[in-house]
Amino acid sequence: MATSDQHVGIIGGMGPDAGIEFCALLLRKTRAMASASRDQEHLHITLESNPKISNRNDAIERGVGVDEVNAQMEAAAAALTACDFVVLVCNTAHYFQPAVMRGLSGTRFLSIIDVCLAKVEAHFTAVGASTPVGIIGGKGCMVGRVYQDALTKKGMEYFVLDEANQDVAMEAIYLVKQGKVEEARVAFKPVLDLMVSEGVKTIILGCTEIPIIIRENFKLPEGVAFFDSCDLLADAVVRVAKNMSTIEEITS
Structure with a gap:
């Protein structure tokens, strides 16, 4: 990994296939977008894959387990505060973004x-x-x-x-x-x-x-x-991690 690359934190597990697929997508995009041809040119990624997080749909639709989901999302984010920025690989879970931001304690967040x-x-x-x-x-x-x-x-x-x-x-x-x-x-x-x-x-x-x-x-x-x-987020992650663009440039 080049010293200038940024360390990416990924909150996944919702579902587990999506988080794993996203990591594979990042691998392919880093080759295509940044011409990565050896191990050290790929991204430093930490995946917090927790499929044990309570059902987000039930929490939003029926109010079942809302406090649990908020606490679990906050804990997942807190596990990634050593990263330079964090993404959440689940659209529905962005409903709980305030809890994620509490867990990140100032670590930057890139919203899908x-x-x-x-x-x-x-x-x-x-x-x-x-x-x-x-x-x-x-x-x-x-x-x-x-x-x-x-x-x-x-x-x-x-x-x-x-x-x-x-x-x-x-x-x-x-x-x-x-x-x-x-x-x-x-x-x-x-x-x-x-x-x-x-x-x-x-x-x-x-x-x-x-x-x-x-x-x-x-x-x-x-x-x-x-x-x-998902594809757009992966593209954005590579651009930010490789310092091709800032989060502000991508989301504005």
Whole structure:
């Protein structure tokens, strides 16, 4: 590792596949973006993968275990204060960002929500888009209005699934957590097709399990701009860790 590289802390485990996949994605992106060709040129990463954190969706939707989740998120962040900056590989868990910030005690935090919204806003400015932004994510993320409120603050309209189709999207996400990726793809495709049929031209993939669903043989509809929150965060992490950009430049 070059001495100028920054040490990256990752709060993962929600679910465990997403955290591991994110680390692998960082490896590939460091090769592609920073021409890393030997061990020492890759990033120093500390992954705090804790799948024991209580169900975030239950906490947001039904108020079950809220105090537990807050305490667990704070503890996960506190384990990474030796890092130069920290990211959280779970969109829904950003609902509990105040607890994360308490645990970090001043260590810098790079939000997946801020990274994604900055890219969406830049896209709208570049192409002059005016249609609502579609959001597909976990039910807790939707109920907690994690992306909706962020879009509203930027003066942007959004489109979300109705309750029945949101439940189908959640089923696909849980299938990934069970290791049933092919079944997840079958469940997810009609939901995606429905959103596109409603005229949505910009879609935020706001769950870190969704990239696992759409990789390889999954055919995405044409004419739609997709914003993969996990991929965008990985790109941002490499840029910050390699001192190509600051957190402020990436999220503004």
